[in-house]
Amino acid sequence: MKRLVMICVLLAAAAMPVSIAAAQTDWRGPKELGDNAALKYWLAFGTLTDLPEADFKLVMNWNGSGPDPAAAHVVELCETSLRMFHEGVKCKWCNWALVNDGPSTALPHLAKARELARRACFRARYRAATGDGNGAVEDILAVFALSRHCNAEPSEIPYLVRLATQRIATKAAADTLKRLNPEQLRKFAERLDSLPQCCSLRDAFLDESENRFGWEANEIKRGGIKAAEEFRRSNAQEEEAGKAHSKEPITEEDAARYIHDLEVAQRLWALVADMAALPPAEFAAQSQALEEKMKKECTALPELFNNEVSVVRNNGARADASFAMLKAAIAVVLSGPDSLKSIKDPFGDGPFEYTAVGTGFQLKSKFVFDGKPVELTVPGT
């Protein structure tokens, strides 16, 4: 009997550390949370500091032409936040855990991410200018990864921020390509093909359909005239056409009209999601037809379907063209302009147009954005 009691006591003693560890896991949350890039990015955001105006302008405009003491000082100021930033990029997944509140959903991380991207690209230029090509490649690839992590949430705004951040990275990459050695260039090209996954334009349009228009329609259905008044208050601007009506009380008829129009918009935006993969010209023609349909069917909110979808689609196409040109530019720096013969412009029938500019060069796509063909300039050293 004594032996049995002894064995029980020993077993209990042996199990105690395990149970303590289990209890700790409970209140601290799952260990895997540490693999969430968003948490590391917030550490980077938290250590970002506002720069004096002169330093801020330097970050915005410096082309990395050579070593510069002022640039070195700014790089030093950004060191902590950029270290946290790279910890985030190493993570396996990214979840911003946003609180879905329809149109009121807070997206404070997007502005911070843009600023972080700027500073990382500034350091990439500095590193390239001071002979640290590997460091420059790491910083630029990290910004590409961050741009995709920003678009881990499926809606239009994160999608557009992804494109804008990608533009910052593409420009920095083009500025530094001529300073990289062949091995660094090859590594760069390879890793551009294995960036983190993110949401698509289709996801963005579907999310707008559900969480913007569907959300508002349901709110008015639930809240009646009061919710309709709130909808009008937050959407109509005093100085706009709504001025004449802004002080009139909302009637049940108005609320019913809002719901009707929002539901039409919800349906049309879901249709647009299925058109997202169409070439930009075809997309524009079809979305124009939907815009006319919206204006015909809706009397209160005909603007809910407008050229916004084409603007977003065109921005996506410009980013696609720029990204394809960046990869083509790496091939040109590695193997010369002849390498372009085997690389097709995704928006044309042949290769990108090549023009030598001093010791650098310029590539031009057939895709036209804002009346001008999309270009990528790689300056010489």
Place this chain on the structure above:
Amino acid sequence: MDDRMDEFEERLRSLRPVAPTPDLERRISAGLDGESAAAKPRIGIWVVAAGLMAATLVLCVALARLGGPAAAPRPPQPAKMLALIPRRDFTADDPPTRAVYTAAMMRSPETLDALLDKHARSLMPPDRYPSPWRNADLQ
């Protein structure tokens, strides 16, 4: 008072009301009876007319409810269009929400970029090193 007035007053005092003749009394009595007899039927006509009108009204309402002739359609109300694209400038004081960013984006993607930049700077601490007053607070 003079003498002429005294005489006149004496004559007035001598005047007395004369009683109506039986014939006059009969005629007045007949007149009064005739007037009351004529008034009764007039009140009855008004009551009946009001009743008929009320009944017609009730009948109309009942017919309309039972699917009778439809009421004339209301003239179409003017559409109260909402302008969804604000013309005002966006500032760092605007909250960083989906609605605000969408409104900025509807103006142009460049407006969205500019607003994101404003937000990025407005939310940052001015310096990473403690300022003198913060040092003083810590001591």
